Amino acid sequence: MPELRSKVYREIEHHAGNAMSKAEIEIILKLESGIIDKVERAQECYNRGFLKSKATLRASIFSLANQGSPQAQELAAKFLSEVELENMMHGQSK
Numbered sequence: 354m355p356e357l358r359s360k361v362y363r364e365i366e367h368h369a370g371n372a373m374s375k376a377e378i379e380i381i382l383k384l385e386s387g388i389i390d391k392v393e394r395a396q397e398c399y400n401r402g403f404l405k406s407k408a409t410l411r412a413s414i415f416s417l418a419n420q421g422s423p424q425a426q427e428l429a430a431k432f433l434s435e436v437e438l439e440n441m442m443h444g445q446s447k
Contacts, residue, residue, distance in 0.1 A: 355392055357384075362398045365389060369402030 361382060368378045375389040378399070389395045411432060417425035 355385075355388065357388075357392060357395060362394060365395055366398040366402035366405075369399045370406040372403070372406065375399060 361384070364382055365378055368381060373381070376386070378384070379386055379388060389399050414425050414428050414432070418429040
């Protein structure tokens, strides 16, 4: 299994956090097509970067919802429902 340099893993996580697709990141970093899916650590870095960004964005939305923004409240309610459904599908409690 191929192994990448530490700097590449950090860059994968960084770009994933900016909502770049795996294919886009592979082009930017001049990596073999499909390598992110082939290397477990690269996939973990991609997922971590994407999820950290998602968490930061959701935190901002919840903050705005708590301040009374109707649009943010609607999104926050949608997120809560999605997570509740996901947890039920996987047999996990709230």
